[in-house]
Amino acid sequence: MNIATGNSLSETELVSGVIERDQNAMRVLYSRYAGYLTGVCSRYIADDSAVKDILQDSFIKIFHKAEEFEYRGEGSLKAWMTRIVVNDSLKQLRKKKNLPLPPTLANEADVADEPWEYTKVPVNELHGMIRRLPDGYRTVFNLYAFENKSHREIAQLLGIKEDSSASQLHHARALLSRWIKEYIHTHNDE
Amino acid sequence: MSELWKKKLQEEFESFTVPEPEGLWEGISEAMGKEERRKRILPIWWWSGGIAAAAAAVAALFIVFRGPASTLSSGSGDQIALVDTPTVTIPDDSITGTSSSSSSDTFDSNVFVPSSVPSHHSVQTTVIEEFEEAESAVEEPESQPVQDTSGTPETEVPGVDETVVAEVPAEAEQALDTPSGSTGVSSEPAVIDFGNFNDEPAGTKRSRQRGITIGLYSGGVNTARTESYGYGLVQSQRVITRAAAPATGSGDMGMFIRMMAANKPSTFHAQHDVPARLGTSLSAQLTPVLSLSTGINHTWLNSTFTEESGASSTNISQSLKYIGVPLQLGVRIPRLRKFNLYVSAGPMLEYCYASDAVSTSWFGSTKAPEEYSNPGKGSWIWSAGLNAGAEYRPWKHLGLYFEPGVEYHFVRESSPESAYTAKPLNYSFSFGLRFHIND
Numbered sequence: 001m002n003i004a005t006g007n008s009l010s011e012t013e014l015v016s017g018v019i020e021r022d023q024n025a026m027r028v029l030y031s032r033y034a035g036y037l038t039g040v041c042s043r044y045i046a047d048d049s050a051v052k053d054i055l056q057d058s059f060i061k062i063f064h065k066a067e068e069f070e071y072r073g074e075g076s077l078k079a080w081m082t083r084i085v086v087n088d089s090l091k092q093l094r095k096k097k098n099l100p101l102p103p104t105l106a107n108e109a110d111v112a113d114e115p116w117e118y119t120k121v122p123v124n125e126l127h128g129m130i131r132r133l134p135d136g137y138r139t140v141f142n143l144y145a146f147e148n149k150s151h152r153e154i155a156q157l158l159g160i161k162e163d164s165s166a167s168q169l170h171h172a173r174a175l176l177s178r179w180i181k182e183y184i185h186t187h188n189d190e
Numbered sequence: 191m192s193e194l195w196k197k198k199l200q201e202e203f204e205s206f207t208v209p210e211p212e213g214l215w216e217g218i219s220e221a222m223g224k225e226e227r228r229k230r231i232l233p234i235w236w237w238s239g240g241i242a243a244a245a246a247a248v249a250a251l252f253i254v255f256r257g258p259a260s261t262l263s264s265g266s267g268d269q270i271a272l273v274d275t276p277t278v279t280i281p282d283d284s285i286t287g288t289s290s291s292s293s294s295d296t297f298d299s300n301v302f303v304p305s306s307v308p309s310h311h312s313v314q315t316t317v318i319e320e321f322e323e324a325e326s327a328v329e330e331p332e333s334q335p336v337q338d339t340s341g342t343p344e345t346e347v348p349g350v351d352e353t354v355v356a357e358v359p360a361e362a363e364q365a366l367d368t369p370s371g372s373t374g375v376s377s378e379p380a381v382i383d384f385g386n387f388n389d390e391p392a393g394t395k396r397s398r399q400r401g402i403t404i405g406l407y408s409g410g411v412n413t414a415r416t417e418s419y420g421y422g423l424v425q426s427q428r429v430i431t432r433a434a435a436p437a438t439g440s441g442d443m444g445m446f447i448r449m450m451a452a453n454k455p456s457t458f459h460a461q462h463d464v465p466a467r468l469g470t471s472l473s474a475q476l477t478p479v480l481s482l483s484t485g486i487n488h489t490w491l492n493s494t495f496t497e498e499s500g501a502s503s504t505n506i507s508q509s510l511k512y513i514g515v516p517l518q519l520g521v522r523i524p525r526l527r528k529f530n531l532y533v534s535a536g537p538m539l540e541y542c543y544a545s546d547a548v549s550t551s552w553f554g555s556t557k558a559p560e561e562y563s564n565p566g567k568g569s570w571i572w573s574a575g576l577n578a579g580a581e582y583r584p585w586k587h588l589g590l591y592f593e594p595g596v597e598y599h600f601v602r603e604s605s606p607e608s609a610y611t612a613k614p615l616n617y618s619f620s621f622g623l624r625f626h627i628n629d
Contacts, residue, residue, distance in 0.1 A: 034210040034215070035209065036206070036207050038210045039206050039207055043203075052211035055211065056214060056217045056221065060221050063222060064225075123206050124206070127203070144196075145195075145200070146203065
């Protein structure tokens with residue numbers, strides 16, 4: 001099996017190969033999902049060197065625990081791997097204990113509830129904006145927006161109050177909204 | 191509308207990729223390669239058993255075929271390590287160390303509902319353990335049912351307290367550590383699917399010290415010494431004459447040697463080689479602290495006796511072989527990570543099943559025919575030993591140990607002259623390998 005032919009393998013076939021420690025299967029799995037998982041991890045972790053370390057640990061864990069994966073339909077392998085990466089990212093963030101205090105926004109109330117014009121912003125720009133958020137805002141935003149966590153769940157995960165989680169999300173969205181507007185304004189002028 | 195932005199954001203990022211960090215795959219494959227190589231190695235206990243058996247065989251061959259007069263005595267009774275015996279597993283010692291499980295995080299994978307999976311799926315995936323140490327064994331908590339959070343409304347809290355994500359309160363930490371019950375936090379089971387963030391998750395097991403240890407060991411009593419007697423002896427009491435040389439027989443030569451050793455004539459020298467011992471042992475852990483061990487061992491005692499008188503001389507080479515059965519009670523001092531410290535004491539009964547002595551006499555330039563005897567054959571000897579040991583366990587089933595001690599032999603009148611009788615109280619030390627079966 002090589003990467004070219006391996007790309008046609010189903011998720012279950014890939015997992016079977018990984019369980020059998022087929023190097024090619026591991027390579028195919030890595031090639032297929034590394035880019036996506038890097039995007040997921042880098043949404044949580046701003047430091048690129050830490051992203052690499054976390055991804056390495058996550059992939060090793062994925063390969064070792066492949067026999068524990070239970071296929072639940074198309075996309076379940078991707079979801080399972082994403083969960084591992086997110087968990088490892090959160091553990092990395094948890095080590096910081098005191099997440100940095102986000103900046104105070106001026107006229108925050110004016111931007112807080114603006115609808116997003118995110119469709120006018122390339123996704124890679126959006127990704128960059130999310131990475132620019134302070135750790136606290138970014139973590140809550142990712143958990144809420146991408147992992148579908150409630151504020152209660154986020155509060156339990158991060159050891160904060162529920163209303164604090166809501167506040168962080170509010171601030172994160174306000175910041176992103178402002179940056180999106182600035183981006184649109186800048187590129188419209190061009 | 192409040193959830194629409196989330197859904198569309200997730201759709202935007204569904205296929206979004208970022209170039210992976212440079213060298214990521216190389217790091218992964220290298221780490222996987224190391225792990226595979228480690229797993230391909232035979233179980234440690236195979237290696238330790240093989241090494242122990244090989245070492246015991248080599249030591250036995252060396253000791254058996256080196257001859258009774260080929261060893262050197264210490265000359266001063268100092269403690270000399272049994273350097274001619276290679277690595278050996280040490281007996282028992284029921285001091286099996288505690289194998290502690292490494293910490294690992296667990297998380298309930300069931301709660302996570304990825305946006306790409308229909309919400310009606312019952313995602314009962316298994317709990318995933320964090321792979322931190324190869325030796326760890328962590329129980330996995332049972333899976334938890336999925337909670338569909340897609341309908342949770344967004345909470346708008348304008349003007350709320352500006353508390354930011356700061357340090358984790360102690361209560362929250364405790365809550366994450368023990369999802370089933372904590373202070374000040376909902377006692378609902380693990381809706382949390384991102385782990386406990388704790389270093390020692392619930393379910394970590396620690397094995398009890400109830401193992402059985404089997405070992406092969408080599409060691410011995412360090413009593414090698416040369417005795418030179420400086421006393422004078424009345425000529426008439428001397429028995430070292432050719433005429434009085436013992437005839438070939440089973441006991442005469444032994445009696446002759448004992449007489450010389452007892453009288454200590456100035457012309458008599460006794461040289462005792464370092465006793466060599468090989469054995470097997472079996473120990474059982476009675477309690478986490480106490481252990482009982484027994485086994486069987488074989489001891490070689492080689493000595494050379496020389497008597498010189500004028501132009502005549504007699505040289506006797508003696509080799510004694512004992513089979514011994516020890517019984518020891520061990521007390522383990524609380525384990526320090528991978529180190530075990532312990533003390534053990536108990537008796538041992540040894541039986542001399544074989545004895546060979548060859549006497550060679552010279553009268554001037556004339557050599558008399560060699561005479562053979564079996565002094566001490568069939569005799570018994572009791573001893574009591576006290577040891578203190580330290581064992582380092584780099585792996586779960588293998589230990590490296592160092593064990594100094596003292597040993598006292600209760601000699602009797604009928605006991606053949608040997609290192610045991612020359613110095614009943616001896617220091618000893620041994621080192622080697624020990625492996626633990628079910629610890």
